[in-house]
Amino acid sequence: MSTVAPDMDPRTHGDDDFAARTARHLGRRHERFVAVEVRAGAVRRARAGLPDGADVEIGSVSKGLTGMLFADSRDRGEVCDSTVLGDLLPLAGAPAAEVTLGSLATHSSGLPRLPSSSGALRATLDLWRHGRNPYGESLDELLAATRRTPVGRRRPHYSNLGYMLLGHAVAVAAGTTYAGLLRDRLAGPLEMTATTVPSTPADLLPLAVPGRSRRGRPMQPWTGEALGPAGGIRSTADDLGRLMKAVLDGTAPGLSALEPVTRLSGPVRVGAAWLTLERRGVALTWHNGGTGGFRSVVVLDRAAGAGVAVVSATARSVDRAGFALVEECVGTGG
Template identity: 45%
Template sequence: MTRSKKTLAVAIAAAVAAFAVGAAAMPRPPALSAESRGDSALVEEVRAVLAETPGVRDRVSVAVIDGDTVREAHFGATDATEYEIGSVTKTVTGSLLADAIDRGEVEAQTPLGDLLELGSSPAASVTLEELATHSSGLPRLAMPLDRVLPTIVANYRAADPYGSTVDQLVASSSEQELGEKEYLYSNLGFALLGQALATAAGTDYQELAEERVFAPLGMDDSFVPTSTDDLAADAPTGFTAAGRPSEPWTLGADAPAGSVRSTLADMTAYVRAQLDETAPGVAATEPIADAGGSSTIGYAWHTTDSVTWHNGATGGFTSLVAFDRDAGRAVVVLNNTGASVDELGFALMEDD
């Protein structure tokens, strides 16, 4: 072999070795944990549905409630494993609105500007009920120019794209124009709703949720982080829908739209209280407006046919909570990847 050929061979070998080392160092997409526990029939049913559902999996926890009977299925988890529940948080905020109305602190038609410093901006005229039913005319998100680049970078890094202070949230909201007063899903609207309710109660949103929803229902392991300082050093994190590790989402002032962390045990208590109508602010579950297609909406809670539900997604977690009072059935699905669990949740809602 000539010297040039030897050099080429060495270079190729080095390149192959470098590629192999790099490939070995790349994070591997997770797979559904082989460690399972719970009701054996439910474990197999969940496994079968997930096998036919696109997306990477890792840890999954499921509860199916039929009257007084609760069946669970866990993969790599227990009923005490912590998950981000994402936009299921909005149902907590909706409950807080219904509860605040019951307490006489606010009315459904209270203008947002009565509670937050929005001046004469269009957002000031929006009512609390419009926020709770996604019919305020506010956009899905407020995106001031100084947040565009950080949001792009956060999405690339699988990091939390939120993080405004309450003052920043209110200031950016005062710059928004209103669209049509029809159903348009708005994280911004629910962030403002939660902050307005906290103002009316003379506290912050974290304490409001704890005192009026979590504590009465015995949800001792549920909480509302607003920064990573609120998380334990070993707080669970998840994976994106493509399987990349995701940083935790705590959302800052947008927390009322999606930052709650909870467990299957707590969320089972939560949905059972909705099912038997003993939850604080349970009037939030009653449909009062159209939500597109065949669905209606109460305060955050959507109803399709006889099933009342809400799903959630952060960068590294997805969830679904659903119940059917006519059938006496409820379902909770918690998942630590960005792959949807809607198909699984609605399949489990079918009374077999």
């Protein structure tokens, strides 16, 4: 496995003020993290316990990138909201074949959180007992499981399966793989050179760092071709900064993904993966993520031109810190 030993220097590094604020909001249970703040075009970074350039798992923040790729494909006329999965993926005769891409993008397709699988329970037990990756399936294996998966009533319901299928379907519409789509249409144009979708541990970059469970157990990296669009992207603080800067200055592709179109749960509205929540009269756009050994969050105050990304290499939530840092940055915290 291509990983490096974590830098155990307990000090924070980067912009002194931002590093201190990040460490304060995260607290002592987050000894290994990277963070980046963008405000008025300026980028500040912070890290602790990890090497400079650390390659980390961003978990379901991957869905935000997939949502942007879907919106970009829609802008190009390759797909539309009413395009069904069966037009792009070999699902003929399966209930999922009639699911629309638009419903997948807003988590309202009727698909369950994960596909039907006889090995799901065993994979979950292996994750909690031994730290093993519960996702490693190929696209063919994902499609086989999807053919066996029933589709329920269309209603708001967060679905990892839905975003796996959405990303791969959009890639087929573009005549490429999901990894190729991400590289050619988002990571490449934004110069996110260390943002990848590893299918196996052998695909990890040299600075890929291992994550830990809440109790400190080393966790296997979450790699897998099927997983990629929903939670398999790895990135760095520098690349997350480039992504946020491009979103905030309006130069990123697929920006309509960030515009809320329907309610997901309670006060939370959803566009194409990206969530919007109003706090203290300010609309914040965000997505969080979690894998066996990482937690992540990206929070944007688009009106103020500010954003923060935080990724911890320990499976403890960083959501509160991400929201607090953005609100502190623009002076809306209280």
